[in-house]
Amino acid sequence: MSSEKEIIKALEKVTHPEKKKNIVELGIVTEVKQDVDGITITIVPERSNDPFISSIKSSVTRVLKEELGNDTVIKEIKVQPRTIVPKQAAKPNNSLPGVKNIVAVSSGKGGVGKTTIAVNLAVALARKGYKTGLLDADIFGPSVPIMFNARDYKPEVRREDDADKIVPLLKYGVKVLSIGFFVDPADAVVWRGPMASNFLKQLITQGDWGELDYLLVDLPPGTSDIHLTLVQEVAVTGAIVVSTPQAVALADAIKGISMFRSDKINVPVLGLVENMSWFTPQELPDNKYYIFGKDGCKKLAEEMDVPLLGQIPIVQSICEGSDNGNPVALEDSLSGKAFAILADNLVDKIDLRNRDQEATERVKIS
Numbered sequence: 309m310s311s312e313k314e315i316i317k318a319l320e321k322v323t324h325p326e327k328k329k330n331i332v333e334l335g336i337v338t339e340v341k342q343d344v345d346g347i348t349i350t351i352v353p354e355r356s357n358d359p360f361i362s363s364i365k366s367s368v369t370r371v372l373k374e375e376l377g378n379d380t381v382i383k384e385i386k387v388q389p390r391t392i393v394p395k396q397a398a399k400p401n402n403s404l405p406g407v408k409n410i411v412a413v414s415s416g417k418g419g420v421g422k423t424t425i426a427v428n429l430a431v432a433l434a435r436k437g438y439k440t441g442l443l444d445a446d447i448f449g450p451s452v453p454i455m456f457n458a459r460d461y462k463p464e465v466r467r468e469d470d471a472d473k474i475v476p477l478l479k480y481g482v483k484v485l486s487i488g489f490f491v492d493p494a495d496a497v498v499w500r501g502p503m504a505s506n507f508l509k510q511l512i513t514q515g516d517w518g519e520l521d522y523l524l525v526d527l528p529p530g531t532s533d534i535h536l537t538l539v540q541e542v543a544v545t546g547a548i549v550v551s552t553p554q555a556v557a558l559a560d561a562i563k564g565i566s567m568f569r570s571d572k573i574n575v576p577v578l579g580l581v582e583n584m585s586w587f588t589p590q591e592l593p594d595n596k597y598y599i600f601g602k603d604g605c606k607k608l609a610e611e612m613d614v615p616l617l618g619q620i621p622i623v624q625s626i627c628e629g630s631d632n633g634n635p636v637a638l639e640d641s642l643s644g645k646a647f648a649i650l651a652d653n654l655v656d657k658i659d660l661r662n663r664d665q666e667a668t669e670r671v672k673i674s
Contacts, residue, residue, distance in 0.1 A: 420584070444486030463489050615653070
């Protein structure tokens with residue numbers, strides 16, 4: 309019977325295909341047990357959807373028999389999900405002390421599917437066990453209520469500690485507030501800038517958000533007073549910019565990245581999300597048609613030195629899910645998995661940002 313030390317030494321010969329390091333060095337082997345029935349190995353991958361887990365399990369079995377003898381009995385190789393506690397920036401948000409990370413979801417122009425990305429990303433984070441909120445700050449075109457099938461939701465306002473608190477909708481594990489909950493869907497929202505900014509402040513500060521790991525803020529397209537209001541009101545952990553691969557959209561995405569990186573704003577850009585990367589017909593799931601161009605955001609990400617967080621295709625189910633209030637991120641389909649990967653990548657980038665950079669300061673603009 310081999311010792312635990314011998315088993316671990318053997319496991320050091322199993323290399324993660326992507327990380328190029330052995331699984332012991334990576335820290336994903338969390339337990340080694342041996343009894344009369346054989347060896348039990350527990351593996352906790354860094355990502356819940358690690359595509360190399362099956363390969364790693366096969367390599368573990370092969371290497372243990374090679375190193376410890378062909379008569380070695382592997383009783384079980386367990387794969388358990390990693391419990392991740394999101395890291396919080398050093399200085400808490402003064403307006404929202406219970407919220408660990410605030411992420412601005414933006415786009416340079418309209419029509420690129422920014423809200424679709426924000427909604428499905430929020431749902432994907434909630435499905436992974438994170439406490440997640442979504443604030444629809446697209447004051448003039450709120451479509452979040454449609455995507456959550458909550459057109460008729462009217463938030464309760466309750467009195468707490470001599471202050472009014474607005475109770476968010478809780479659906480699919482996400483706390484949601486939108487101006488769309490307060491206005492008639494048939495009415496156009498015609499507000500001057502200060503009026504819109506004041507309403508956004510109310511949703512931020514009076515929302516009963518409680519404890520959240522991530523609060524996503526769906527901003528209006530372009531750059532506006534709403535963007536300035538957000539960064540003045542709270543310390544934004546970072547921003548993601550949504551674009552299509554089309555040259556016109558990319559030109560506006562550059563402006564969005566530049567705005568967040570400007571000296572006055574100084575909010576870290578966590579990455580780009582390429583939406584409508586290709587079209588895949590439902591009846592031809594293996595076919596890709598690059599109708600807006602190929603890899604536009606990938607090239608821009610390299611030029612601007614920002615990560616590419618994900619590429620989301622045009623798929624009928626994504627459009628249908630947005631229209632009927634059942635986000636595709638609820639499914640374990642290929643489209644649902646694309647948003648799960650996007651959520652993993654975002655979490656990784658936020659953790660790196662909080663580890664390596666100072667906390668964002670609230671912007672003071674005179």
